[in-house]
Amino acid sequence: MALVVICGQPCSGKSTAATCLADALQESEPKPSVRIVNESAFHLDRNQRYADMPAEKNLRGVLRSEIDRSLSKDSIIIVDSLNNIKGYRYELWCLARGAGIRYCVLHCDAGGLDCRTWNERRREEGLGSSYDDRILEDLIGRFERPDSRNRWDSPLFELRPHLDGIRKSSAAIADAVAYLTKRVDSKTRDVKILQPTIATQSAHTTQANSLYELDRATLEVMNEIVKAQTDSASMGLNKRNVVSSLGPGFPTIDISGTVTLPQLRRLRRTFMKLTGQSSLSGPPPPTDADSAKRLFVDYLNREIGNV
Numbered sequence: 001m002a003l004v005v006i007c008g009q010p011c012s013g014k015s016t017a018a019t020c021l022a023d024a025l026q027e028s029e030p031k032p033s034v035r036i037v038n039e040s041a042f043h044l045d046r047n048q049r050y051a052d053m054p055a056e057k058n059l060r061g062v063l064r065s066e067i068d069r070s071l072s073k074d075s076i077i078i079v080d081s082l083n084n085i086k087g088y089r090y091e092l093w094c095l096a097r098g099a100g101i102r103y104c105v106l107h108c109d110a111g112g113l114d115c116r117t118w119n120e121r122r123r124e125e126g127l128g129s130s131y132d133d134r135i136l137e138d139l140i141g142r143f144e145r146p147d148s149r150n151r152w153d154s155p156l157f158e159l160r161p162h163l164d165g166i167r168k169s170s171a172a173i174a175d176a177v178a179y180l181t182k183r184v185d186s187k188t189r190d191v192k193i194l195q196p197t198i199a200t201q202s203a204h205t206t207q208a209n210s211l212y213e214l215d216r217a218t219l220e221v222m223n224e225i226v227k228a229q230t231d232s233a234s235m236g237l238n239k240r241n242v243v244s245s246l247g248p249g250f251p252t253i254d255i256s257g258t259v260t261l262p263q264l265r266r267l268r269r270t271f272m273k274l275t276g277q278s279s280l281s282g283p284p285p286p287t288d289a290d291s292a293k294r295l296f297v298d299y300l301n302r303e304i305g306n307v
């Protein structure tokens, strides 16, 4: 039926929000089946879960598998975890799209200062385990705020725990409940039920991040080309541009003649499509940005001669 991704800084009130949302959903008619997926299954202390990158990646991977297994047309799954990485929220969005269900993000928008205070209080009052200062600061610094302009952060409901607290009746929770339980028909415009595409039906979830990397990496290469073209035009050079600013170890891009922005966009779209399609039957797209850039540069060097 739906996937709700709760996100926010450590100790910002996410678990409180998840419980309030679940309770508020239980009061709606007909009562949906609601399940909170959280980190408690880990039987590890908070600090061990986020001790280093491998531990954190492992946590995200296990949660993602659990979410993937739990999604269905009949229940609402609430993910109570930091969900602080944009790429990870994108992966969860892909899972919801693959399942053909509703999706939304509920952000506990508390600032670092409040989270530090609440964490300190939790420590002093023995209200459950608190984050060590080093881990708390690291997580606060790495939080990637949701942005409703991203498909994977939309619709976005924002709680302001430091101003209004978190309650079943909080406006953001009431709005989320309305969105999640609204009946839809062919005329409904404001509720989006994600539709699976060939890519999301067939691609494995591990590929979602690869596609995200690919998207970003190809955009970066395209921007470099446009920049090099602008620079060389301003220097009065227009015969041949060499883009070398991608960094050491990358092939250069020879542009004999002028490639326009629409042509570049078209090439990028085709490349994304081809790479996505080949990943369905062959190897998955590259998972790191550098390999994705290299692949795209090779493709451009082959194609630009034919433009």
Ligand SMILES: Nc1ncnc2c1ncn2[C@@H]1O[C@H](COP(=O)(O)OP(=O)(O)OP(=O)(O)O)[C@@H](O)[C@H]1O
Pocket (backbone or CB within 6 Å): 008, 009, 010, 011, 012, 013, 014, 015, 016, 017, 046, 118, 119, 122, 127, 161, 162, 164, 165, 166
């Ligand atoms: N608006 C608030 N005012 C005062 N204290 C708050 C507020 N919101 C949360 N807290 C306190 O912060 C602590 C953490 O709350 P909660 O467990 O809901 O946050 P969390 O984001 O899920 O934490 P974690 O990142 O550890 O999972 C609790 O002790 C709670 O009382």
